[in-house]
Amino acid sequence: MKSNIIDKKKSLLDFKNQPVIARAVELAKEFNIKIFLVGGPLRDIFLRKKVLDFDLAINGDVKKFGSLLAEKLKGKFIYHPQFLTGKIIYNSNYLDIARLRDEIYEEPGALPKVIPIDDITVDLKRRDFTINAFAYDLLEDRIIDPFSGVKDLKERKIRILHERSFIDDPTRIFRAIRFAKRFNFEIEKKTFTLLKRAIKESYLKTISYQRIFHELYLILKEKKFNEILFSLSQLRIFKKIFGKSLYRRNIKELERLKSLKTPLELIFIYLLYLLDFRELRILKKEEAKIIEELDYFRKIKRRLLRAKRYSKIYQLLSPLSLSTLKIIYALEISLRRKIKIYEKIKEKRTLINGRELRKLLQKGVIKNLKEKDFSKILLHLKLKKIDGELKSKEEEIKEIIKWTQER
Numbered sequence: 412m413k414s415n416i417i418d419k420k421k422s423l424l425d426f427k428n429q430p431v432i433a434r435a436v437e438l439a440k441e442f443n444i445k446i447f448l449v450g451g452p453l454r455d456i457f458l459r460k461k462v463l464d465f466d467l468a469i470n471g472d473v474k475k476f477g478s479l480l481a482e483k484l485k486g487k488f489i490y491h492p493q494f495l496t497g498k499i500i501y502n503s504n505y506l507d508i509a510r511l512r513d514e515i516y517e518e519p520g521a522l523p524k525v526i527p528i529d530d531i532t533v534d535l536k537r538r539d540f541t542i543n544a545f546a547y548d549l550l551e552d553r554i555i556d557p558f559s560g561v562k563d564l565k566e567r568k569i570r571i572l573h574e575r576s577f578i579d580d581p582t583r584i585f586r587a588i589r590f591a592k593r594f595n596f597e598i599e600k601k602t603f604t605l606l607k608r609a610i611k612e613s614y615l616k617t618i619s620y621q622r623i624f625h626e627l628y629l630i631l632k633e634k635k636f637n638e639i640l641f642s643l644s645q646l647r648i649f650k651k652i653f654g655k656s657l658y659r660r661n662i663k664e665l666e667r668l669k670s671l672k673t674p675l676e677l678i679f680i681y682l683l684y685l686l687d688f689r690e691l692r693i694l695k696k697e698e699a700k701i702i703e704e705l706d707y708f709r710k711i712k713r714r715l716l717r718a719k720r721y722s723k724i725y726q727l728l729s730p731l732s733l734s735t736l737k738i739i740y741a742l743e744i745s746l747r748r749k750i751k752i753y754e755k756i757k758e759k760r761t762l763i764n765g766r767e768l769r770k771l772l773q774k775g776v777i778k779n780l781k782e783k784d785f786s787k788i789l790l791h792l793k794l795k796k797i798d799g800e801l802k803s804k805e806e807e808i809k810e811i812i813k814w815t816q817e818r
């Protein structure tokens with residue numbers, strides 16, 4: 412045990428010697444302010460994980476401090492005045508800086524009101540779980556751990572700090588399950604009781620879809636995203652929010668998408684599709700489109716499975732965007748061959764295009780064709796061409812004449 416603690420002290424000191432932190436500490440001394448290492452990165456040092464991004468808290472002006480430090484690190488600084496926080500991006504790493512603050516939740520689920528303070532203990536008290544609520548004082552080289560977070564880390568426990576924690580901020584319900592699965596920790600008994608009560612009493616309904624989506628994104632990034640989603644579904648969280656549960660077969664599909672390195676944004680949309688989320692106005696245009704296309708695909712799937720003619724495959728798949736096709740390709744093994752065929756045949760071009768059609772009309776080669784019918788006849792030609800029925804320009808012209816006469 413003892414050697415473990417010495418180890419920790421050593422790794423914290425090693426950490427402090429990193430140029431970025433050394434610079435931040437120097438600057439804090441110049442500003443005559445306190446500076447602490449907090450949150451996830453500190454927790455992760457204790458868990459012996461690799462830490463690349465830092466989380467600092469100061470009792471000074473974040474805007475001034477952050478811009479100066481960013482300058483020294485040759486990085487970029489983004490400041491969020493409403494939260495008194497900022498982010499430095501340097502060498503593709505992040506350094507988060509926050510003002511020591513208290514937070515007041517005026518309504519459950521709403522974003523808190525932020526009040527700057529000087530006392531680190533008060534700042535720690537507003538946080539989610541004990542394992543995220545201790546600090547390392549970088550000036551005095553000591554751990555500040557008023558809620559025994561280090562002990563809970565050792566005992567592998569997720570524990571909230573006060574009874575209203577899940578009510579004030581129901582996103583912590585997602586966070587508790589996410590951390591428990593990520594670290595293979597247990598949710599402490601009373602915490603779990605309060606978590607279940609907050610679900611039952613529908614506090615999840617108090618948070619905006621944007622915040623829920625953010626949590627879903629963070630979950631999908633996790634290695635054990637499947638276990639997290641399954642636990643959340645068993646706790647009936649999705650039923651409460653979306654009116655729909657996620658089943659094992661749904662999660663299997665998400666696993667497949669992830670194992671095939673499908674972009675996270677697409678996996679996220681597929682998750683919303685599985686959850687029957689159809690308030691499409693809330694989504695970005697492209698996202699809403701994918702959900703509509705997936706609905707369409709569900710309707711034509713059987714026809715596509717039966718389709719033999721290439722022109723039929725083309726007709727059924729052409730309303731789908733590349734993103735939706737990617738999802739379907741990953742999930743529907745029995746349709747892969749047809750999707751590959753589609754990718755090839757969609758490139759086929761007829762020899763006659765709109766301009767040519769107009770010329771033929773002017774020359775009187777074809778008659779009885781209105782501009783509004785151009786796209787119809789061109790599609791007709793394309794389908795014939797896809798099926799290999801048109802080989803030359805002459806054959807295409809003949810086909811147009813036949814088409815106009817038959818109408």
Ligand code: CTP
Pocket residue numbers: 449450451452466537538539540543544580582583586
């Ligand atoms: N926090 C909180 N309540 C939340 C979100 C965050 O109390 N709903 C606090 C926690 O102390 C957390 C810190 O803010 O450690 C930083 O938040 P975030 O970056 O989301 O969490 P990390 O713990 O860094 O998690 P991760 O390892 O997933 O980045």
